[in-house]
Amino acid sequence: MCPLDPQPDETAEELRIVVGRLVRHLRAAAxxxxxxxxxxxxxxxxxxxxxxxxxxxxxxxxxxxxSLLATVGALEALGLVARTPHPTDGRRRLVGLxxxxxxxxxxxxxxxxxxxxxxxxxxxDPEERRTLAEAVVLLRRxxxx
Numbered sequence: 001m002c003p004l005d006p007q008p009d010e011t012a013e014e015l016r017i018v019v020g021r022l023v024r025h026l027r028a029a030a031x032x033x034x035x036x037x038x039x040x041x042x043x044x045x046x047x048x049x050x051x052x053x054x055x056x057x058x059x060x061x062x063x064x065x066x067s068l069l070a071t072v073g074a075l076e077a078l079g080l081v082a083r084t085p086h087p088t089d090g091r092r093r094l095v096g097l098x099x100x101x102x103x104x105x106x107x108x109x110x111x112x113x114x115x116x117x118x119x120x121x122x123x124x125d126p127e128e129r130r131t132l133a134e135a136v137v138l139l140r141r142x143x144x145x
Contacts, residue, residue, distance in 0.1 A: 022116075029115030030108040038063070039075055043097065043105050046081065051096035053086065080104055 027037065035043070038061075045060055046052065052060070058068035072095050075081040080101035086092040097105075120129060 025119065026112040026115060030112040034078060035080070035104060035108070036071075036074075038067075038071055039080075040105075040108060042068070042071055042075065043080060043101055046095065046097045047102065047105055051084070051094040053092050054095060057095060075101070 030040075041061060042057060045057065049060070054068055054072055055065060057072070058065040061068060063071075072081060072083075076083065078100075080098055081095050082098050083093040083095055086094055120132065124132060
């Protein structure tokens with residue numbers, strides 16, 4: 001049972017814990033296929049931002065260039081990314097998603113969405129599902145820039 005006027009600090013802490021657990025559920029559902037979390041992060045960034053150099057990806061992912069090169073190498077070995085010549089600088093190469101990489105991202109996304117839908121259907125009654133739908137609107141407001 002929730003108090004009538006919960007304190008923001010208490011709500012923030014509980015929300016942080018619960019969202020963390022929920023994210024772990026979704027990651028577990030989307031895991032597999034030989035893609036690590038760091039590799040999935042690079043795939044998502046390439047999908048969102050388009051092809052990039054390894055140096056740009058390393059900066060964006062806040063990792064050492066050597067670590068990023070290992071990640072890109074593993075993704076390339078899986079056929080999920082490909083390196084192509086940079087259009088204006090022949091010394092550099094761009095890393096971009098392949099069709100297989102896009103497909104893998106869709107599969108991971110769908111697995112996570114499906115698992116979350118299962119949890120909602122199994123654990124919440126219709127009234128709770130309506131409450132959750134209303135809460136999503138509030139969470140979206142909190143997440144806005």
